[in-house]
Amino acid sequence: MSASHEVRVVGDASDREACFAVRKEVFVGEQGVPEDAEFDAYDEGALHVLAVREDGVPLGTGRLLYGEAAASRTDGDLTVGSLGRLAVTREERGLGVGAALVRAIEDAARARGLAAVDLHAQTRALGFYEQLGYVAYGAEFPDAGIAHRAMRKAL
Numbered sequence: 001m002s003a004s005h006e007v008r009v010v011g012d013a014s015d016r017e018a019c020f021a022v023r024k025e026v027f028v029g030e031q032g033v034p035e036d037a038e039f040d041a042y043d044e045g046a047l048h049v050l051a052v053r054e055d056g057v058p059l060g061t062g063r064l065l066y067g068e069a070a071a072s073r074t075d076g077d078l079t080v081g082s083l084g085r086l087a088v089t090r091e092e093r094g095l096g097v098g099a100a101l102v103r104a105i106e107d108a109a110r111a112r113g114l115a116a117v118d119l120h121a122q123t124r125a126l127g128f129y130e131q132l133g134y135v136a137y138g139a140e141f142p143d144a145g146i147a148h149r150a151m152r153k154a155l
Contacts, residue, residue, distance in 0.1 A: 005059055005097060007104045010048040019048045019061035026087035033144040038085075045069050049104045051088070051097045060088035062101045064108050064117075074118050080152070081109040083119040102132050109155060116154045123147040 010016050020039065027033040042065055051060040065073065065082040074080035083105050088097045109117050120143060121129050126136060134151040141148055 004095075005051050005053050005092075005100070007049055007051045007097075007100045009104070009108060010050050015050050016048060018052070018058040019050050019063075022050075022058050022061045022089060023085055023087050025089060027085075027144075030090070031144075031146065033146075037144050042069055047105075047108050049101055049108070051092075051101055058089070059092045060086070060097045060101050062086040062105050064105045066109065066112055066114060070118075073120070079113075079115040081105075081112070081114045081117045083109075083117050086119075098128065099132060102129075106153070106155060114155060116152055118150060118152045120148045121151050123149055126151070 008015070010019060023038055024035065027038045028035050043063070046063040046065050046069065048061060048063045050058060052058055062083060063085045065084065067078060070080065070082040071078060073082040083102065086098060086101060088101070106117055119129065119134065121134070121136070123140060126149060129151050130136075132153070134153045136149045136151050138150045
């Protein structure tokens with residue numbers, strides 16, 4: 001985390017709405033993901049993180065699913081969390097915001113006693129996650145019309 005932004009676990013409705021606004025901008029606006037596919041029932045119980053600029057402007061977001069909510073994404077392994085919906089605004093990409101969000105999600109996973117974190121990465125983002133210690137496994141698959149690979153990192 002640089003001095004120009006902070007990452008925090010979402011604790012109130014305004015932070016949550018800021019997370020959703022970033023996701024809508026990136027996934028729905030830029031990538032053409034249908035809005036009803038982007039926002040799902042898991043959002044309610046998920047842990048969300050938000051990166052904001054010093055002046056409060058939202059820069060990025062991500063979420064952690066854990067326990068039963070993550071089971072369908074982790075082959076039923078309740079010791080593994082599921083990182084998802086990682087999005088950084090176009091202007092802030094490549095400046096460390098995404099890595100800071102991933103670290104915050106990993107810290108939250110550790111605090112909940114999880115042994116690993118799984119994610120479904122867009123194939124064009126594999127290198128980003130590999131630099132953070134994630135390892136791809138399994139075949140490529142489509143999600144919302146975009147090619148993905150499953151990845152995991154032990155904590």
